[in-house]
Amino acid sequence: MKEGTKLVVSPSPHVKDAISVRGIMSAVIVALIPATVSGIYLFGLHALAVIIASILSAVGTEFVALKLMGRKFVMDGSAVLTGLLLALCLPPTVPLWMPIVGAAFGIAIGKCAFGGLGHNIFNPALVGRVFLALSWPALMTRWVTPFDAVSTATPLAKGFGSVPIFDLFVGNVAGCIGETSALAILIGGAFLIAMRYIDWRVPLFYIGTVGFLMLFLGQNSILDASDLDSLVEVGKESLFHMFAGGLFLGAFFMATDYVTTPMTKLGRIIFAVGAGILVVAIRTVGGYPEGVAFSILIMNGFTPLIDRVIKPRVYGTKRGFVGGG
Amino acid sequence: MENLLTIAIGAILVNNIVLTRFLGLCPFFGVSTRLRNASMMGFAVIFVMTASSIITWAIYQYLLIPLNMEYMRLVVFILVIASFVQLTAIFVRKHSQRLHRAFGIYLPLITTNCAILAVVLINTMVKEYSLLETIVNSVATGVGFLLALVLMAGIRERLDLADPPGAFRGLPIAFVSAALLALAFQGFGGMLL
Numbered sequence: 128m129k130e131g132t133k134l135v136v137s138p139s140p141h142v143k144d145a146i147s148v149r150g151i152m153s154a155v156i157v158a159l160i161p162a163t164v165s166g167i168y169l170f171g172l173h174a175l176a177v178i179i180a181s182i183l184s185a186v187g188t189e190f191v192a193l194k195l196m197g198r199k200f201v202m203d204g205s206a207v208l209t210g211l212l213l214a215l216c217l218p219p220t221v222p223l224w225m226p227i228v229g230a231a232f233g234i235a236i237g238k239c240a241f242g243g244l245g246h247n248i249f250n251p252a253l254v255g256r257v258f259l260a261l262s263w264p265a266l267m268t269r270w271v272t273p274f275d276a277v278s279t280a281t282p283l284a285k286g287f288g289s290v291p292i293f294d295l296f297v298g299n300v301a302g303c304i305g306e307t308s309a310l311a312i313l314i315g316g317a318f319l320i321a322m323r324y325i326d327w328r329v330p331l332f333y334i335g336t337v338g339f340l341m342l343f344l345g346q347n348s349i350l351d352a353s354d355l356d357s358l359v360e361v362g363k364e365s366l367f368h369m370f371a372g373g374l375f376l377g378a379f380f381m382a383t384d385y386v387t388t389p390m391t392k393l394g395r396i397i398f399a400v401g402a403g404i405l406v407v408a409i410r411t412v413g414g415y416p417e418g419v420a421f422s423i424l425i426m427n428g429f430t431p432l433i434d435r436v437i438k439p440r441v442y443g444t445k446r447g448f449v450g451g452g
Numbered sequence: 453m454e455n456l457l458t459i460a461i462g463a464i465l466v467n468n469i470v471l472t473r474f475l476g477l478c479p480f481f482g483v484s485t486r487l488r489n490a491s492m493m494g495f496a497v498i499f500v501m502t503a504s505s506i507i508t509w510a511i512y513q514y515l516l517i518p519l520n521m522e523y524m525r526l527v528v529f530i531l532v533i534a535s536f537v538q539l540t541a542i543f544v545r546k547h548s549q550r551l552h553r554a555f556g557i558y559l560p561l562i563t564t565n566c567a568i569l570a571v572v573l574i575n576t577m578v579k580e581y582s583l584l585e586t587i588v589n590s591v592a593t594g595v596g597f598l599l600a601l602v603l604m605a606g607i608r609e610r611l612d613l614a615d616p617p618g619a620f621r622g623l624p625i626a627f628v629s630a631a632l633l634a635l636a637f638q639g640f641g642g643m644l645l
Contacts, residue, residue, distance in 0.1 A: 196617040240628050242615035248607050249632050257635050405639070414642015421639025428633050431606035435487065 152204030158315035165311040166304035169273035170219035178214040181226035185210030188231040192239035212252035215305025220269045229255035249427045270301040284416040287364045295370040306373040316379030325383040333378040336403025341368040377419040387427045394437040402426045463592035465640040470600040476567030482558040489554040490605035494598030504533045505590035512576040
């Protein structure tokens with residue numbers, strides 16, 4: 128049959144683009160290269176081994192799980208991304224079996240049990256990370272300094288003022304493999320925003336909420352600030368909480384996951400602000416020094432409700448108050 | 453004397469009756485398939501929990517302790533809870549047949565719901581709360597139950613569209629989701645105000 132004479136009857140969408148799952152996943156993986164490279168540069172070859180083990184375990188688990196389910200395995204890159212993200216939020220000292228176990232749990236229980244990509248409620252990488260953190264808390268909190276690998280605590284555990292803000296920004300501090308360098312994550316995140324793969328609102332509102340609330344709830348509150356010096360301290364502490372821990376990695380690469388976060392722009396803002404409030408709550412009055420992974424997982428649980436309340440505008444209906452004549 | 457806010461946050465988030473203490477799982481899984489039913493069930497539990505806590509607290513303080521009859525507490529407490537459940541059941545049947553059918557066996561089952569009995573026992577035996585603390589703890593625990601139930605209903609309505617493998621379809625994937633939600637709620641662990 129000649130092209131053009133063929134009548135295709137199909138449900139919408141009728142206009143299609145060349146964007147594919149594999150294309151998006153590849154772009155996100157490319158965007159993670161700066162963070163990955165800086166992690167390996169800072170923490171050495173063991174970090175590279177952790178990353179490789181995690182990715183291999185994620186892909187292998189997905190392959191086995193889909194075979195057991197009697198479904199076709201497609202190398203769409205989503206398992207590679209899950210493995211990479213999990214490795215980046217692990218401490219650089221973990222024994223190699225931990226990324227393997229974590230990635231296997233995240234992929235098998237967090238993703239495949241729900242029916243695979245697109246059906247999971249919770250972010251698989253974070254499911255793996257929290258599973259490891261709650262099962263082996265001691266192994267998941269062994270931190271070392273970059274380059275010379277001396278045992279130390281993370282800046283968040285030591286508190287504000289323990290490290291210069293500039294070191295925190297470029298990543299020259301103790302922390303998870305891919306989380307320490309806000310700069311490296313920012314480069315990748317800016318690439319994804321420029322390519323319109325992720326919504327700029329999520330990182331802006333997420334990190335912004337944490338920074339804003341920390342102006343009031345940190346050790347130095349803006350309400351007590353009397354002179355310029357104390358105001359500078361308040362600003363510095365707010366920056367400290369924005370750059371420290373996993374906030375940048377979570378805000379750019381995990382809170383922007385298509386599957387487990389709300390569909391609408393307003394819904395995503397609610398998600399981001401909610402996660403920001405949870406991070407501040409856990410860091411200030413909670414039992415853990417860091418709360419990014421928990422905050423995103425909890426908001427993943429709220430996502431179905433957010434999507435139920437905030438629905439996309441039906442095409443052709445009135446657009447709010449704009450042009451409402 | 454614990455701070456009332458600490459009691460409230462503790463009962464809603466830190467020691468969430470479903471996601472941390474793993475109590476009251478029957479209505480949690482039984483009525484969480486639809487959001488509307490779930491929220492109604494949550495409110496029913498808040499009512500029964502609060503009302504029976506107040507009555508049992510009074511009975512325990514002014515009848516059982518003076519008469520040295522603490523050993524009768526389980527019988528007395530369940531009797532009080534059952535009365536309030538019956539009251540709720542009559543009310544629901546009168547006002548919404550549809551809701552009554554949706555609740556099914558799970559409404560009378562609140563009588564032996566471990567969550568409510570647990571709250572009553574915590575109020576009187578474990579923490580020995582004052583009346584005000586008892587009311588705050590009961591309402592907050594009920595709100596925590598409502599929160600867990602509504603979250604779960606949202607997730608399960610979405611899971612209706614998911615495509616899990618045969619062995620996980622239905623209740624099993626609901627249990628897996630609840631487990632992962634409980635994992636996430638561990639983030640509230642150790643939170644103190």
